Amino acid sequence: MxxxxxxxxxxxxxxxxxxxxxxxxxxxxxxxxxxxxxxxxxxYLGDDMNELSGRTLLEWEREIDLDILPLPGVVLIPGETLPLYLYQAHHVTMVKRCIEGNRTFGVCCLFRHAPDEEGHVTTLSNVGTTAEVFSVKEDMTAGIDTITVKATGRQRFSILSRRRQIDGNVVARVRIKSEHVISGPPQSAFALPPSLLALKPVTVATTTQKQRVMEKMRSNPPSMGQFPLWVYKLYDCNIILDKVKASLKSWNDKVNVDHVSLDPIAFSFWIAANLPLDDALRVELLTIDSVIYRLQRELTIIRKYAAFCCEHCxxxxxxxxxxxxxxxxxxxxxxxxxxxxxxxxxxxxxxxxxxxxxxxxxxxxxxxxxxxxxxxxxxxxxxxxxxxxxxxxxxxxxxxxxxxxxxxxxAIVDTSGGNESTTNRGMCRQS
Missing domain, CATH: 2.170.150.20 (Peptide methionine sulfoxide reductase.)
Structure with missing residues (x-):
């Protein structure tokens, strides 16, 4: 570091x-x-910051030019608060320009790695999150123009192309990524056949009563267009939310999710923001467009998560x-x-x-x-x-x-017997 x-x-x-x-x-x-x-x-940023009102919501799937702030080791998730203290002239200029407009710029993770054949040591993620400024303070420190910002992650985007301007800032052509929500199963998927509704509930099912139910089911088979109930449950947001909550509580009772919004999209982003994952896994969650698939992936990670290790050794x-x-x-x-x-x-x-x-x-x-x-x-x-x-x-x-x-x-345990791409091979060395 x-x-x-x-x-x-x-x-x-x-x-x-x-x-x-x-x-x-x-x-x-x-x-x-x-x-x-x-x-x-x-x-710690001071109590003299200027609060800005209003909110900017960009149109889904819209292509726009967006100022990009590359940040090493930071993958901004929608809903997260991002504090910034900027003193490099081109970054200060960029944020000031954004504040005069819709107060929105893009944040992308800057990956650092060993030099490649062309000598490049950094790579900019091709997905990011828009950040909307809600609090700002301009100052002059030792003759240098500085700006302190608090912003909120808003919407995901993918980079189509990018260019570096003469002032050093990166501007990208981006597409605002929409959230794909799979509609719930039809009520008929959970409804009993009409012939079974006539059966009176019983406390203890006798052999004769069980036989009657089976005969009714055989005489009224479900339509060929219906899936088994367990298929629908795989894509039921409420069921997945309950599983994610239960899995987190199995970690310890100090990870409280009761105050988190039950909106599936907001909840999935809160989980992505608060799991101690590496940059690659956070970017992977950021690229998933379907809230159902994002929650399913998070559930898999939570269930396999064991511990975490030093990134270097x-x-x-x-x-x-x-x-x-x-x-x-x-x-x-x-x-x-x-x-x-x-x-x-x-x-x-x-x-x-x-x-x-x-x-x-x-x-x-x-x-x-x-x-x-x-x-x-x-x-x-x-x-x-x-x-x-x-x-x-x-x-x-x-x-x-x-x-x-x-x-x-x-350190993610692969219990399936396959090769989990994020598995820390050999887990953490214990001695």
Whole structure:
């Protein structure tokens, strides 16, 4: 991880080495007293931002030219809040231009990889999400024009073509992706044949009564155009939603989804935004146009998800059991540091194979009342995130960890016997 990804003021000269940060807390100590509404306001950006009203909804399947903001390690999902601190002149110019128009620009993930034959080390995702600015502040810092922004992810799009302008900004021709909703099964699929409706309900079915039902069914077979009931259930949004909720609750009772919208599209995006996945999996979910298929894919991932590991050395870092929400947005949310680097960060009660390498400070803390220290992988020394310790004794939990999503990858168990493309082969090395 580059230095720009680290918060400032770190002091590694007196670093504290800890091979395992896994000390747990009692259930009583884990009863949160922290106001989870505070991180959603991103108060560390200041309280003097100008609020903008209105909402822009682009026409589905429409092709338009859109300013693109490439962000490394960030895959914006519709419904997510995106905080930005921009100081590069071309980015500042682009956002100002968007605010004067419909306040909307596009966000695409910038993949970083080893140089290819042509020397390219980055690749821009061909899908992204529109971001609509709802809060902004312009400033001058050390003679440099800066702009602070809070935006909301709105609609998915696919890139048809793109070009770089003379000012350095990327403009793309995009198609706004629509959401394909499969209509529910006809009522006749769940209705009993008319001949069976005449049967009176009984408490205990006798052999004679069972024979009567079977005879009625044989004399009134369903039409050849109807599918079996189990087929319809595979595409019933309510049934899939209940399965996703049950699977998440099996992780632990701290992943609360009761407050999430029951609208299938909004719910599917909330799940995509809050699962600790790598960039490739988030982009895959972003490309799925059908809410049913997206929910089915998410259900498969949730059921196979085991833990997550260091993205560089595959050392085990955390387990799904320790995931919890320090924000009303969920266990994963985006935050920006004073260097302008956006971190999509998950919160956990404990981690393993990590070490803290800086003194704690409350400056620019994303969680008011907590001091942060930088956390590294104890095996490869790559930057993982931060340890947050309370600065006030009335706050609980007493400590927790914020792990940046771009520094980890999931360990997904393939129970089918096939080759799951996102499976971390060999799982996480345990020693």
């Amino acid at each position: 580059e230095d720009e990804a680290l918060l400032p003021n770190e002091d590694d000269s007196d670093s504290e080495e800890t091979s395992i940060e896994s000390q747990g807390e009692s259930d009583e100590e884990r009863e949160e007293t922290f106001d989870c509404a505070l991180p959603t306001t991103h108060s 595959e050392a085990p870092i955390g387990h799904k059991d320790d995931l919890f929400s320090m924000s009303l947005d969920g266990p994963l949310a985006s935050y920006v540091n004073p260097g302008g680097y956006v971190h999509q960060t998950i919160t956990l009660y404990k981690v393993i194979h990590t070490r803290t390498v800086s003194h704690p400070t409350t400056e620019n803390s994303w969680f008011p009342g907590y001091a942060w220290s930088i956390v590294q992988c104890s095996r490869c020394a790559s930057h993982l995130g931060w340890k947050f310790a309370r600065a006030r004794r009335d706050l609980r939990p007493a400590k927790f960890y914020g792990i940046t999503r771009s520094a980890i990858k999931p």
